[in-house]
Amino acid sequence: MTDNATCNCCGTTFDQLFSEEGRKSSQAFGCACEVTEDRVVGHFGSVHDMTVFAFITAPLPEGHLICDTCMVGLIEAGHIRECGTQDGG
Numbered sequence: 001m002t003d004n005a006t007c008n009c010c011g012t013t014f015d016q017l018f019s020e021e022g023r024k025s026s027q028a029f030g031c032a033c034e035v036t037e038d039r040v041v042g043h044f045g046s047v048h049d050m051t052v053f054a055f056i057t058a059p060l061p062e063g064h065l066i067c068d069t070c071m072v073g074l075i076e077a078g079h080i081r082e083c084g085t086q087d088g089g
C-alpha cells in the first residue's frame with residue numbers, strides 16, 4: 001500500500017497528508033481539490049483551501065481529485081470559476 005494522492009487530471013502523485021481509512025480520495029500538499037456534486041472544493045493542502053469553484057463547462061466526475069497545477073489550468077481555460085468559500089459548517 002502506498003500513501004499517495006493522485007491527481008485525476010494529470011496523474012501526478014503526491015505524498016499524502018493524512019491516512020484516512022475509508023476515504024476514496026486523499027489530500028496532499030499541492031493536490032487537495034475534490035469534485036463534490038457540481039462544485040470543486042479546495043481542502044487543506046491546496047492553495048485553494050476553503051475555496052469553492054463552480055463548473056462553467058461539463059462537471060468532472062464526483063470524487064475527482066485535482067492538483068493545484070491542474071486547477072490553474074481549469075481556471076485559465078474557463079472550465080471552473082471561483083464562487084465563494086466554505087464556511088466550515
Ligand SMILES: [Zn+2]
Nearest residue numbers: 007010067070
Ligand atoms: Zn493535476
